[in-house]
Amino acid sequence: MAVLVTGGAGYIGSHVVRLLVERGDDVLVVDDFSTGIENRVEGLPLVSLDLAAPDAEDRLVAAIEEHSVDSIIHFAAKKQVGESVERPLLYYRQNIGGLTNVLGAAERTGIESLVFSSSAATYGMPDVEMVAEDLDCRPINPYGETKLIGEWMIDNAITAAKMRGDTFKAVKLRYFNVAGAGWPELADTAVMNLIPIVLERVAAGKAPIVFGNDYDTPDGTCIRDYVHVKDLAEAHIASLDYMKSDDEPAETVFNVGTGKGASVKEVIDAIAEATDREIVPEMGERRAGDPPALVADVSRISAQLSWKAEFGLEEIVRSAVDAAGMSPTSK
Numbered sequence: 374m375a376v377l378v379t380g381g382a383g384y385i386g387s388h389v390v391r392l393l394v395e396r397g398d399d400v401l402v403v404d405d406f407s408t409g410i411e412n413r414v415e416g417l418p419l420v421s422l423d424l425a426a427p428d429a430e431d432r433l434v435a436a437i438e439e440h441s442v443d444s445i446i447h448f449a450a451k452k453q454v455g456e457s458v459e460r461p462l463l464y465y466r467q468n469i470g471g472l473t474n475v476l477g478a479a480e481r482t483g484i485e486s487l488v489f490s491s492s493a494a495t496y497g498m499p500d501v502e503m504v505a506e507d508l509d510c511r512p513i514n515p516y517g518e519t520k521l522i523g524e525w526m527i528d529n530a531i532t533a534a535k536m537r538g539d540t541f542k543a544v545k546l547r548y549f550n551v552a553g554a555g556w557p558e559l560a561d562t563a564v565m566n567l568i569p570i571v572l573e574r575v576a577a578g579k580a581p582i583v584f585g586n587d588y589d590t591p592d593g594t595c596i597r598d599y600v601h602v603k604d605l606a607e608a609h610i611a612s613l614d615y616m617k618s619d620d621e622p623a624e625t626v627f628n629v630g631t632g633k634g635a636s637v638k639e640v641i642d643a644i645a646e647a648t649d650r651e652i653v654p655e656m657g658e659r660r661a662g663d664p665p666a667l668v669a670d671v672s673r674i675s676a677q678l679s680w681k682a683e684f685g686l687e688e689i690v691r692s693a694v695d696a697a698g699m700s701p702t703s704k
């Protein structure tokens with residue numbers, strides 16, 4: 374039996390594909406390469422398909438049957454918050470449309486388990502620093518809304534499968550700030566998150582910009598929970614294994630983070646240390662919609678999946694710096 378990985382040519386998906394292959398699982402990748410890179414999944418069975426296309430459900434059914442797929446990990450989605458505000462329909466069409474086709478194909482082929490890439494963006498601007506899964510979700514942008522609606526669609530699919538007497542289990546993982554590289558060639562090439570942005574500015578000889586240093590945090594800059602992409606990838610493997618048990622999963626939604634926050638200033642300092650360069654950031658205005666601190670309560674994932682992040686900020690930054698060829702030894 375094989376695992377179907379949608380978005381497997383992406384940053385996170387390709388790390389999970391690598392771990393699955395390493396442990397001997399058969400893998401089928403489905404990707405439209407809108408942001409994915411084919412080299413990351415070279416040599417593996419691959420279907421090039423836009424999951425939101427009108428014929429996607431039928432094509433998925435054919436691929437699932439041909440490759441004897443029994444579980445799906447669904448990464449494929451658009452993920453830029455700012456773009457989602459400018460082009461909300463694109464996000465609904467792609468993220469909700471794509472998931473609709475995946476769930477339709479899963480139902481038609483009797484897929485038994487699904488792991489879904491959700492996000493801490495489902496929480497919005499909570500007024501607590503440490504967020505647990507049962508907190509009220511109030512996303513503040515269309516991207517976060519598509520992830521929350523995705524979770525509801527999956528819950529509905531679980532209920533409907535139960536009513537039909539079918540087995541269908543799912544785990545929704547709410548990722549916090551994903552960073553680093555498990556293998557240099559799988560590194561994040563999109564410059565959209567803090568660490569890649571700072572690295573790009575430093576490489577270009579420019580000062581990184583800090584958006585607000587007057588937040589109510591110890592050093593005034595925003596605090597986030599940075600999780601190593603390899604740890605996150607392991608959480609997907611743990612989720613698949615969790616669903617293999619005969620019991621019904623006790624929980625279906627999990628935060629994936631370290632449970633420890635790092636401020637923007639601490640991240641920049643860690644990059645300065647790992648690159649052995651002096652970095653003096655420029656101070657900018659606060660951005661709308663940035664909560665002062667957002668850190669994952671990871672008690673549920675630790676209790677249910679026996680998963681815990683192995684790597685901390687230093688290892689995350691070092692792996693990103695190495696992958697970017699910016700460590701002192703590669704100068």
Ligand SMILES: NC(=O)c1ccc[n+]([C@@H]2O[C@H](COP(=O)([O-])OP(=O)(O)OC[C@H]3O[C@@H](n4cnc5c(N)ncnc54)[C@H](O)[C@@H]3O)[C@@H](O)[C@H]2O)c1
Pocket residue numbers: 379380381382383384385386403404405406407408409410422423424425447448449450451452467471490491492493548549550551552566
């Ligand atoms: N990177 C993060 O910090 C982060 C945080 C929270 C959640 N997520 C979620 O994790 C998932 C993976 O993110 P990533 O960082 O690896 O992004 P990515 O852009 O590197 O990967 C997404 C992959 O999906 C493919 N894809 C997109 N739309 C598709 C479609 N309609 N049909 C087929 N393939 C399609 C892309 O080509 C790409 O290979 C996304 O669902 C994202 O929302 C990411």
